[in-house]
Structure formats: structure tokens, C-alpha cells
Amino acid sequence: MLKVLQPGFYSTLQDYGRFGYRDYGVPVSGVMDSYSAQFANALLGNTKDAALIEMTMVGGKFQFLEPTTIVVSGAFMNPKLNDMPIEQHKLMHIHSNDVLHFAQVEQGFRTYLAIKGGFKSDVLLGSRSQYNPVTSNNTIHKGELVPYQSFSSLHGSNSKVKFDDSILKSNTLDVFKGPEFDRLSEKQKQQIENGEFKVSKNNNRMAYQLEPMVENDLEPILSAPVLPGTVQLTPNGNLIVLTRDCQTTGGYPRVLQLMESAINMLAQKTTGNTLKFRLKE
Amino acid sequence: MEYELKFSRYNEHSILIEWPAIMDENMLKDILNFKNIIEKKYIKQKVEVINAFNSILVIYNYTIDNINDEIFRLKALKFTEDDLVDSKSKLWKIPVCYDDEFGMDLNEFSKQKQLSETEVIELHSTAIYTIFFIGFLPGFLYLGGLDKKLHLDRKSTPNLDVKKGAVGIGGNQTGIYPQNSPGGWHIIGNTPVDFFNPKTNPPCVFNAGDQLKFYPISKSEFLDLEQDVKHGCFQLKPLQNA
Numbered sequence: 314m315l316k317v318l319q320p321g322f323y324s325t326l327q328d329y330g331r332f333g334y335r336d337y338g339v340p341v342s343g344v345m346d347s348y349s350a351q352f353a354n355a356l357l358g359n360t361k362d363a364a365l366i367e368m369t370m371v372g373g374k375f376q377f378l379e380p381t382t383i384v385v386s387g388a389f390m391n392p393k394l395n396d397m398p399i400e401q402h403k404l405m406h407i408h409s410n411d412v413l414h415f416a417q418v419e420q421g422f423r424t425y426l427a428i429k430g431g432f433k434s435d436v437l438l439g440s441r442s443q444y445n446p447v448t449s450n451n452t453i454h455k456g457e458l459v460p461y462q463s464f465s466s467l468h469g470s471n472s473k474v475k476f477d478d479s480i481l482k483s484n485t486l487d488v489f490k491g492p493e494f495d496r497l498s499e500k501q502k503q504q505i506e507n508g509e510f511k512v513s514k515n516n517n518r519m520a521y522q523l524e525p526m527v528e529n530d531l532e533p534i535l536s537a538p539v540l541p542g543t544v545q546l547t548p549n550g551n552l553i554v555l556t557r558d559c560q561t562t563g564g565y566p567r568v569l570q571l572m573e574s575a576i577n578m579l580a581q582k583t584t585g586n587t588l589k590f591r592l593k594e
Numbered sequence: 595m596e597y598e599l600k601f602s603r604y605n606e607h608s609i610l611i612e613w614p615a616i617m618d619e620n621m622l623k624d625i626l627n628f629k630n631i632i633e634k635k636y637i638k639q640k641v642e643v644i645n646a647f648n649s650i651l652v653i654y655n656y657t658i659d660n661i662n663d664e665i666f667r668l669k670a671l672k673f674t675e676d677d678l679v680d681s682k683s684k685l686w687k688i689p690v691c692y693d694d695e696f697g698m699d700l701n702e703f704s705k706q707k708q709l710s711e712t713e714v715i716e717l718h719s720t721a722i723y724t725i726f727f728i729g730f731l732p733g734f735l736y737l738g739g740l741d742k743k744l745h746l747d748r749k750s751t752p753n754l755d756v757k758k759g760a761v762g763i764g765g766n767q768t769g770i771y772p773q774n775s776p777g778g779w780h781i782i783g784n785t786p787v788d789f790f791n792p793k794t795n796p797p798c799v800f801n802a803g804d805q806l807k808f809y810p811i812s813k814s815e816f817l818d819l820e821q822d823v824k825h826g827c828f829q830l831k832p833l834q835n836a
Contacts, residue, residue: 332655335644337790337798338728338772437792446732446773447792489603492610535615536729536736538644538651540605562646562729562736570605 314378315432315459321373321415324453325518326432329362331440331447335561341541342442343557345518345580346423347573348480349387353427356384356404356474363431364441366453368424370583372415375426377407379463382429388421388481388581402476406466421481421581433460444558484582486575488590491544493566496531505568510552510588518558521579523588526550531566539563542571554579597624601665608653609665617647617738619724625650626803631677632668645802646727647736684804684832688770688785690719690761691816696784703763703780706746714782717741718768719808727802733772733790735800740768752778759784761808786820787830799830
């Protein structure tokens with residue numbers, strides 16, 4: 314068991330996502346930054362759908378009740394094991410009652426705590442990803458016990474693979490044209506292709522809103538399928554980038570579609586960060 | 595019926611198929627038949643197919659190497675009689691209490707439409723609606739077939755807390771909020787029926803193509819049914835449509 318001493322600002326349990334239920338209006342959910350999460354799981358020899366803890370902005374404080382091996386990946390939140398700084402993107406062996414502590418984020422926005430074998434919370438509709446109303450909670454709570462299987466470290470592997478931190482540093486999002494891109498005026502296309510945008514304070518696991526607004530007179534569309542990474546343009550000119558907990562269909566024109574790498578990059582951005590789009594043919 | 599279809603890449607691993615931008619029940623049958631055949635023929639690839647009013651998104655669980663080849667494969671899918679979705683769709687009857695306590699906007703709605711509350715309830719509960727798809731929230735049904743006399747633009751300021759089970763009207767649509775949520779529709783009633791249960795598989799008994807009819811119940815019937823639903827003694831059973 315992992316004892317949550319402090320959950321941090323917004324920490325959730327996530328796996329690769331909840332597939333096969335979009336037909337019933339169920340979002341995919343899953344890790345916001347699949348690159349960092351998969352990196353950590355791969356280092357531990359886990360399958361890519363192993364569940365980990367995703368921390369946002371401010372990390373938590375956790376006590377491990379059994380021995381195991383962990384990897385911390387993604388944004389940098391000054392992780393300390395029993396008050397000693399530890400390296401990210403590297404296997405760390407854990408003894409019973411070790412305490413892992415994170416602080417405020419210094420670079421990026423989301424940090425992952427991955428564990429050997431993955432966290433073993435209940436599976437609902439094929440996934441452990443927290444999303445209310447599928448799971449009873451949206452986040453992990455103080456005092457909560459998160460199950461995992463104990464592993465005594467058999468061999469002191471020191472394997473370290475290079476983490477590509479351009480995901481934290483770059484601000485260029487690779488995008489495809491969205492289904493309604495061609496309805497945009499030349500002026501609007503220019504604004505979107507050449508403009509710089511800022512992440513507004515409205516950003517969460519469902520969507521990121523961008524600033525400034527793009528002047529818009531496009532009609533709404535008949536509700537149509539959307540995916541994480543779909544960029545919608547609302548009637549009042551808001552650009553909204555849907556993220557992992559987004560609804561399955563939407564009625565605003567879909568002007569762009571982020572590539573998977575761009576969704577991961579966006580997941581590491583927060584209020585005020587600057588973004589540019591790069592159109593892929 | 596034959597429609598002009600548009601196939602395009604949506605992202606690295608999905609393809610969008612679009613029909614003309616209309617809401618039409620015959621076209622929906624065509625869309626659902628196509629969805630059915632894709633699911634049948636692509637069972638090994640484990641694709642996920644979601645539909646809305648006039649489109650289908652085919653989501654592959656791998657990156658598509660050559661988009662044109664894949665679009666060609668989709669275009670080449672042939673239908674046989676066996677591939678058609680059963681035309682005998684299900685008809686679900688949903689109890690709704692239109693009492694003022696639940697239908698907080700019913701009075702204002704009837705004034706704006708210059709109809710009596712009884713007329714609104716009558717028009718709302720005699721129509722047979724078609725479920726086009728499920729989206730927006732887990733278990734939220736997009737219904738077609740609202741009487742024109744009941745069309746009314748959604749509220750300019752949405753309610754922050756619409757109650758679970760609320761039955762509302764927004765524009766040319768009516769629907770049920772499956773959970774507490776913000777929403778901009780005019781709320782005219784509430785149903786005690788659960789529309790989404792993550793502990794059952796599938797989590798929602800309804801499917802695109804099914805039909806649905808509301809019937810009015812009194813407040814005491816509502817409270818009884820609410821208890822039955824809470825204790826798991828109430829199960830919706832569909833009627834088979836002729």
C-alpha cells in the first residue's frame with residue numbers, strides 16, 4: 314500500500330485510458346502526458362497500461378508501506394526520498410516506510426510517480442483512470458491507501474535512459490488541419506498559423522482555453538465526434554483545446570487537431586505559457 | 595439510400611467519415627449500418643467507432659501508416675443483408691414527473707411558447723424520439739423528434755447545477771441530464787431512472803438507433819420509483835418496435 318500523506322494540488326490515478334466506451338459518452342481519460350508516463354513504465358518493465366499517479370502543479374507526500382521500485386518522470390517537482398533529493402527518470406529502490414515528498418513544480422506542469430507492477434486500484438469499465446462519474450472520486454485524497462504489489466529489489470539495476478525533455482521546453486505544437494479548418498477566412502488562418510497563444514487560467518484535464526480570442530463568425534456544426542487534441546473555435550472566438558477527459562462529441566467547429574506528441578507537450582504547460590501551432594500536411 | 599460521403603484523416607490513428615450536414619433518421623440508419631460493418635470487418639484490429647448526427651469517427655489502436663490505403667479499404671467495404679442493423683429497434687418508455695418541484699422552468703417555458711403547461715407536457719410526452727448517439731456526458735442521449743412547437747433557444751446564462759435526471763429542452767432538442775452538471779436547457783421535469791451505471795457492462799442500456807417515449811407520472815409515483823431505483827428493484831425493459 315501507498316499511504317497518501319498529502320495529495321498535492323491535484324493528483325489523480327491514471328492509466329493509459331478507458332477505451333471501448335466512447336459510444337456511451339464515456340471519455341477516454343488516461344495520463345495527460347503519455348510520453349512521460351510511458352517512459353517511466355517502460356523503465357520499470359511495466360506494460361504501457363500500468364496505473365501511475367499524475368501530480369499537477371504541486372506534488373504530494375507519500376509513504377510506501379512495502380518495498381518496491383519506482384520511477385519519477387515528467388515535470389520537475391524537486392522529489393526527495395526521506396528528505397534526500399533523488400534523480401528523475403531513473404529506477405529508485407524503496408524500503409518499507411520510506412517517504413517520498415514533492416514540492417512546487419519548477420519546470421513543466423505534471424509529474425508521474427510510477428511503481429513496479431503499477432498501482433492496483435479497482436478497474437471500472439476496463440481502466441483505473443479516475444474520472445467521476447465512472448470512478449467515485451476525481452482525485453486521490455489525504456489518508457487514502459493506494460494498493461500495489463510489494464517487490465524486494467532483486468538486482469540493483471542502475472539503468473538510465475535519456476528522457477527527451479524537449480517536451481517540457483518546446484512550445485511548438487504539431488497539428489493537422491481540423492475538419493472545419495477550410496471554413497476559416499484567410500485572416501483567421503493567418504492568425505492561427507502565425508500567431509502566438511497563451512494558456513488561459515481555464516486549463517484542466519478536460520480542456521485548455523487559449524488567448525487571445527480569434528474573431529469568429531463561423532456557424533456551429535451539428536454535434537460531431539471529437540478526440541483529445543481537437544481544437545474547437547467557439548462563437549465568441551475562444552480557441553479550446555480538448556484534453557484527455559474531454560467529451561466524445563462536440564458542436565463547435567473543429568479547426569485543428571493536435572498530434573499525440575503535441576497533446577503531451579500541452580499537458581506540460583500552464584497558465585501564461587506561450588504556444589505556437591505548426592501545421593502538418 | 596445513397597449519400598455522398600467524405601473520408602478524411604482526423605489524426606495519426608483515426609479517420610472521419612462525413613455524411614451531409616442534416617439530422618435525418620433514414621441517414622442515421624445508413625450511418626449505423628456502416629458503423630456495424632466496420633466493427634464486424636475490423637474486429638481483429640480492435641477499432642473503436644463513434645457516431646454523431648452526420649459522421650463516424652473510426653479510431654484505430656495503432657498509427658495508420660498509409661492513410662490513403664486505409665481510406666480505400668473503408669470505401670471498399672461491401673454490405674450484405676446480414677450486415678444490416680436490425681431494423682426492429684427497441685422502444686424505451688421513460689417516466690417523467692413534470693411537477694413544478696422538478697420542472698422549475700416549465701412555467702416560464704410555457705409562457706414563452708404561449709402554450710399551457712398541460713399542452714407542453716402533452717406535446718413532449720406523445721412524441722416518439724430517436725436516439726441518434728450518446729455524447730456530452732456519460733449516458734447523455736442525443737434525441738431527434740422534438741415537436742416544432744416546443745423548439746426554444748437555450749438559456750442565455752446556463753444553470754451551474756442542473757440535477758441528475760433533469761429533463762430539458764434546448765433549441766430543437768430534448769434530453770435527460772444523466773448526472774448533476776452545468777447546463778443551459780429549460781428544465782421541464784425529472785426522471786428517477788438511472789441513465790448511466792459504471793458498475794454494469796455496458797454502462798448504459800440505450801444504443802444509437804433505439805427509440806424513446808416519455809410518460810408523465812405524479813410526484814408520489816416519482817418518489818416510489820426513486821426508492822425502487824435506489825434499491826435496484828427497477829429495471830427498464832424495452833418494448834420491441836414493430
